[in-house]
Amino acid sequence: MTNGGFTVLKQEGRxxxxxxxTSHGRTATPAFMPVGSQATVKGISPEELVDLGAETxxxxxxxxxxxxxxxxxxxxxxxxxxxxxxxxxxTDSGGYQIFSLAPLCKVSEDGVTFQSHLDGxxxxxxxETAIEIQEALGSDIAMILDECLRYPATREAAEAxxxxxxxxxxxxxxxxxxxxxxxxxxxxxxxxxxLRARAAAEVAGIGFDGYALGGLSVGxxxxxxxxxxxxxxxxxxxTAPRYLMGVGTPEDLLEGVSRGIDLFDCVMPTRHGRTxxxxxxxxxxxxxxxxxxxDESPIDPACACPVCRKYSRAYLRHLFLAKEMLGVRLNTLHxxxxxxxxxxDLREAIQQERFPAFRTAFYAAREACQA
Amino acid sequence: MTNGGFTVLKQEGRxxxxxxxTSHGRTATPAFMPVGSQATVKGISPEELVDLGAETxxxxxxxxxxxxxxxxxxxxxxxxxxxxxxxxxxTDSGGYQIFSLAPLCKVSEDGVTFQSHLDGxxxxxxxETAIEIQEALGSDIAMILDECLRYPATREAAEAxxxxxxxxxxxxxxxxxxxxxxxxxxxxxxxxxxLRARAAAEVAGIGFDGYALGGLSVGxxxxxxxxxxxxxxxxxxxTAPRYLMGVGTPEDLLEGVSRGIDLFDCVMPTRHGRTxxxxxxxxxxxxxxxxxxxDESPIDPACACPVCRKYSRAYLRHLFLAKEMLGVRLNTLHxxxxxxxxxxDLREAIQQERFPAFRTAFYAAREACQA
Numbered sequence: 001m002t003n004g005g006f007t008v009l010k011q012e013g014r015x016x017x018x019x020x021x022t023s024h025g026r027t028a029t030p031a032f033m034p035v036g037s038q039a040t041v042k043g044i045s046p047e048e049l050v051d052l053g054a055e056t057x058x059x060x061x062x063x064x065x066x067x068x069x070x071x072x073x074x075x076x077x078x079x080x081x082x083x084x085x086x087x088x089x090x091t092d093s094g095g096y097q098i099f100s101l102a103p104l105c106k107v108s109e110d111g112v113t114f115q116s117h118l119d120g121x122x123x124x125x126x127x128e129t130a131i132e133i134q135e136a137l138g139s140d141i142a143m144i145l146d147e148c149l150r151y152p153a154t155r156e157a158a159e160a161x162x163x164x165x166x167x168x169x170x171x172x173x174x175x176x177x178x179x180x181x182x183x184x185x186x187x188x189x190x191x192x193x194x195l196r197a198r199a200a201a202e203v204a205g206i207g208f209d210g211y212a213l214g215g216l217s218v219g220x221x222x223x224x225x226x227x228x229x230x231x232x233x234x235x236x237x238x239t240a241p242r243y244l245m246g247v248g249t250p251e252d253l254l255e256g257v258s259r260g261i262d263l264f265d266c267v268m269p270t271r272h273g274r275t276x277x278x279x280x281x282x283x284x285x286x287x288x289x290x291x292x293x294x295d296e297s298p299i300d301p302a303c304a305c306p307v308c309r310k311y312s313r314a315y316l317r318h319l320f321l322a323k324e325m326l327g328v329r330l331n332t333l334h335x336x337x338x339x340x341x342x343x344x345d346l347r348e349a350i351q352q353e354r355f356p357a358f359r360t361a362f363y364a365a366r367e368a369c370q371a
Numbered sequence: 372m373t374n375g376g377f378t379v380l381k382q383e384g385r386x387x388x389x390x391x392x393t394s395h396g397r398t399a400t401p402a403f404m405p406v407g408s409q410a411t412v413k414g415i416s417p418e419e420l421v422d423l424g425a426e427t428x429x430x431x432x433x434x435x436x437x438x439x440x441x442x443x444x445x446x447x448x449x450x451x452x453x454x455x456x457x458x459x460x461x462t463d464s465g466g467y468q469i470f471s472l473a474p475l476c477k478v479s480e481d482g483v484t485f486q487s488h489l490d491g492x493x494x495x496x497x498x499e500t501a502i503e504i505q506e507a508l509g510s511d512i513a514m515i516l517d518e519c520l521r522y523p524a525t526r527e528a529a530e531a532x533x534x535x536x537x538x539x540x541x542x543x544x545x546x547x548x549x550x551x552x553x554x555x556x557x558x559x560x561x562x563x564x565x566l567r568a569r570a571a572a573e574v575a576g577i578g579f580d581g582y583a584l585g586g587l588s589v590g591x592x593x594x595x596x597x598x599x600x601x602x603x604x605x606x607x608x609x610t611a612p613r614y615l616m617g618v619g620t621p622e623d624l625l626e627g628v629s630r631g632i633d634l635f636d637c638v639m640p641t642r643h644g645r646t647x648x649x650x651x652x653x654x655x656x657x658x659x660x661x662x663x664x665x666d667e668s669p670i671d672p673a674c675a676c677p678v679c680r681k682y683s684r685a686y687l688r689h690l691f692l693a694k695e696m697l698g699v700r701l702n703t704l705h706x707x708x709x710x711x712x713x714x715x716d717l718r719e720a721i722q723q724e725r726f727p728a729f730r731t732a733f734y735a736a737r738e739a740c741q742a
Contacts, residue, residue: 038689039689042697045697067692067693072665084682293439314439315455318409318438319409319411322411322434326411326413329416
């Protein structure tokens with residue numbers, strides 16, 4: 001099945017292996033997209049991202065609109081050239097950031113007026129300007145402007161918000177014209193399964209190059225999130241890529257893939273890297289702990305990343321306690337490798353038609369760690 | 372002329388080209404040693420240091436004694452293995468840091484009692500323990516413990532301090548026994564030319580593998596520093612390497628080399644990198660300046676470093692204003708490249724017997740920039 005830039009190569013129940021193509025290359029799916037909100041994945045160079053196997057990264061239109069400005073990036077030849085990244089870029093429209101970072105924000109049918117978290121200046125963004133900003137940035141995939149509710153939202157608020165987001169989705173679809181840029185719709189609906197289904201059906205009716213699920217992993221329990229995913233995915237076309245925004249842990253990725261999700265992004269590997277919270281095959285490792293003071297072993301003996309091949313826990317702990325930048329950088333490299341390797345393993349399992357066994361083994365290993 | 376691990380390959384007046392050998396490799400001199408006080412050159416990986424052409428780096432025994440502790444590093448197989456650096460390492464004894472960083476410090480003939488700047492704990496370091504710490508760290512070159520005076524010091528204070536430093540130098544020489552580690556003496560004497568000469572003659576009399584000039588570039592004017600260098604160098608053996616500690620700007624390096632200095636270290640390229648103060652062939656460039664907001668050119672069009680080959684001033688300015696770690700890292704890489712390339716050019720000029728012309732061209736270019 002091929003739809004524009006996306007091909008499903010293999011399918012096993014809901015689980016699928018695919019390929020997303022943009023003018024900046026191919027991305028094997030299911031894929032995890034490292035987050036580089038401000039046109040940089042914190043501490044990591046583009047060359048390192050290539051070495052880690054990242055194919056698409058996420059940048060944030062809200063951040064880049066405020067600083068350095070989308071027109072500046074356009075004048076510098078677009079986002080890829082500006083940041084020296086030749087792979088694919090998905091830009092989030094910034095809906096989530098407007099509603100979570102701006103000190104003041106006021107929504108109307110027209111759009112949203114908000115105060116910059118940087119300098120308090122007032123801004124008005126509409127579905128049309130959200131597209132204009134992303135077209136100026138020149139990302140490979142743009143997202144519609146959506147309204148993001150705080151959790152828990154009442155059913156009435158969720159319904160009103162869904163109506164507004166879908167009206168905005170239509171306006172985004174109409175105004176978008178860059179032929180070298182895909183446009184993804186966003187399914188909202190809070191934690192109400194029927195609203196998720198309705199939102200998905202409506203967004204699919206408008207017709208986008210791909211479909212994202214927004215407003216999940218915001219405080220609801222896992223069962224609620226997974227049910228919302230199922231309800232939405234059932235209404236989305238099989239031929240288009242599906243993207244679960246802002247998610248998540250390896251478990252979340254596995255559960256998302258199990259339900260037909262193709263794309264993920266999350267700040268977790270990078271943010272955890274900065275706080276010394278490291279992913280391993282045997283659960284998390286907090287590098288600051290005193291038990292690692294004279295520990296010569298790598299973070300994870302089962303890991304083949306450049307950090308685990310060279311550095312000891314003792315050294316990484318020292319760098320962390322000394323607040324040395326290299327520590328953050330090495331921790332982040334390791335965490336990104338862990339998640340990207342997890343996705344490679346997962347794709348291989350789908351390719352070899354053993355995803356159910358992969359899933360079972362994952363939970364067995366997890367239980368063994370916690371035992 | 373060869374003396375232990377040092378060979379003078381070529382000499383032109385006071386200016387010399389040499390080679391310093393340790394069990395971790397060769398260092399072409401005159402050399403600049405990047406500073407990695409806490410067992411990391413801030414933000415830069417060992418692989419990047421190799422790519423930049425660094426051959427010897429400097430670590431700090433005061434910092435590493437306090438955290439993570441020299442015995443921890445010894446247990447981890449020594450400093451090279453701990454930090455993943457296979458080139459040479461010179462450790463400063465920490466004299467300068469004790470006198471500049473410690474909130475309290477009290478000197479006696481025996482040694483110095485000081486309070487840790489990290490946790491206020493009390494410590495006593497003697498010439499013997501300073502050597503013990505550096506032998507445990509396993510650096511290639513250890514430094515004697517010296518007393519560092521604040522500038523300006525009275526003649527009486529400078530004389531008393533010189534006597535003490537030289538007594539400590541003798542004790543360091545006697546207690547040092549690691550055959551795979553060189554030991555350098557330190558010439559003090561404040562800004563008094565005759566004291567510098569006397570100190571140098573006395574330290575040379577004790578006999579070390581190399582000689583450092585300490586307590587310079589601490590506030591005195593350039594002429595005073597240069598005169599102090601001349602007075603000291605005249606008393607030092609021609610066959611041993613000479614190291615001007617904590618210096619400096621390209622101009623300082625040039626003037627030091629002109630006076631027979633072989634080794635330098637300074638935090639300037641790394642510290643300036645963090646504040647966006649960039650070295651260029653046309654003088655300094657402050658990356659935060661608004662004039663670079665839409666400037667597509669590299670930091671220095673004449674520079675061949677990986678940063679100048681790939682990134683624009685506009686992007687580096689954005690990273691700096693957004694306080695993004697990658698900005699610090701790229702700025703630091705550029706600054707280190709600039710200084711290390713300057714030393715390569717300078718060595719080539721000595722090799723080709725055109726150092727005087729190199730020096731003249733340097734000042735002519737500098738004047739052209741300031742005109």
